[in-house]
Amino acid sequence: MPRDSSTTPLLSEAPFAPELRSALADADAIDGFGTDVDATLAWAVAVGAVRGAERSLGEDWSLLAAVARRDVAAARILEPHLDALTILEQARRDGAAVDLSSIADGPDSSWGVFAAEGAGMRLEARADAGGWRLDGTKPWCSLAQHVSHALVTAWVGDERRLFAVALQAPGVRPRSGPWFARGLSHVVSAPVDFTSVPAVPVGEPGWYLRRPGFAAGGIGVAACWWGAALPLRDALLDAARRDGADQLSRLHLGRVDTALWAARLALQSAAREMDGIDAASEGPAFPGTLAARVRAVVADAVERTLAEAARALGPLPLVADEAHARRVADLELYLRQHHGERDVARIGVDISEGRGAW
Structure with a gap:
């Protein structure tokens, strides 16, 4: 009897711990999983x-x-919360004294990670007698109206430094938009204005971007893209098994299957290569190049899946199947976290400058 892939690992041979199997079962019982942001976020906190x-x-x-x-x-909600918890773990392992008591962190805290930059927007950190404070505007702050806390990068002179903040603190003003997105419509990513907001430094200046775990976090997003594409492969498989299915339906399925299979191997290989990297000497010499390669491979596979599914299935599921239509719209927007040719060009820069050789 085949294993239920909805409750067994998709990229790792190790079985999920009982607690995570239970958490996935809880997710299946949530009415509005992914669309009810507060219920999904509470579930994400429990998973963490x-x-x-x-x-x-x-x-x-x-x-x-x-x-x-x-x-x-739901993955777009869970991923930054787990990423924030991982970043805080890494900072403490690296010897940083991270005391979050002043911003009322507790077991029910939910987290975002706000590290994007935008033209005309700048968030600055300044030290005063009472600690650190943030002033300015941070763009692309996902779920800032829902999560209780965030890790935020801010400028200290010419360097960026990571800070933890409570988003219910006086002086924090999340904007409601602009957000006209048809995909991820409930996961609003809009600017947040900060006015003299107390903040706790997490690591030294530059640590957030230099830490080995930064690359692993980027691949975690790619794992979300890959998992999100699997139901589209399932839809192509169903179409190829129908009575009267022609060779073209099998061609579309074969193209998607091989692309997602290769992406799965890339994710598995990266996991093996990067596991233990925080232990110092182990792991790839240039994790950033590895992460960029994996993200490019996965992004290409998912782009192909979206394109092949559109050709093979036609318009009907996009107008008559709410779950399919929402998945396509959500995934197309989520995938834009990969910057296409710009990200691939950075791989070329790394290789031409002697980084990331095979």
Whole structure:
């Protein structure tokens, strides 16, 4: 009897811990999983509380893929919360004294990670007698009206530094838009204005971008893209099995299957290569190049899946199947976190400058 891939790891050979199997079962019982932001976020907090400390990257990425297979928006909600918890763990392992008591962090805290920059917007951090404070505007702050806390990058002179903030603090003003997106319509990513907001530094200036775990976090997003594409492969498989299915239906399925299979191998290989990197000497010499390669491979596979599904299935599921239509719209927007040719060009820069050789 085949295993139920909805509750077994998709990228790791190790079985999910019982707590995570239970959490996935809880997700299946939530009415509005992914669309009810508050209920999904509360579930994400519970997942973060039971996720084991001794876990592998393959296990983490398998979890994200399994959630994205259920609902793209749910993975978009879970991923930054788990990423923030991982970043805080890494900072403490690296010797940073991260005391979050002053911003009322607790077991029910929900987290975002706001690290994007935007033209005409700048968030600055300044030290005063009472600690650190943030002033300015941060763009692309996902779910800022819902999460209780965030890790935010801010400028300290010419360097960026990571800070933890409570988003209910006086002086924090999340904007409601602009957000006209048809995909991920409930996962609003809009600017947040900060006025003299107390903040706790997490790591030294530049640590957030230099840390080895930065690359792993980027691949975690790619695992979400990959898991989100699997139901589209399932739809192509159903179409290829129908009575009267022609060779073209099998061609579309074969193209998608091979692309997603290759992307799965890339994710698995990266997990094996990067596991243990925080332990110092182990891991790839240039994790950023590895992460960029994996993201490019996965993004290409998912782009192909979207295109082949559109050709093979036609317009009917996009207008008559709410779950399919929402998945396509959500995934198309989520995938824009990959910057296409610009990200691939950076790989070329790395290779031409002697980084990331095979």
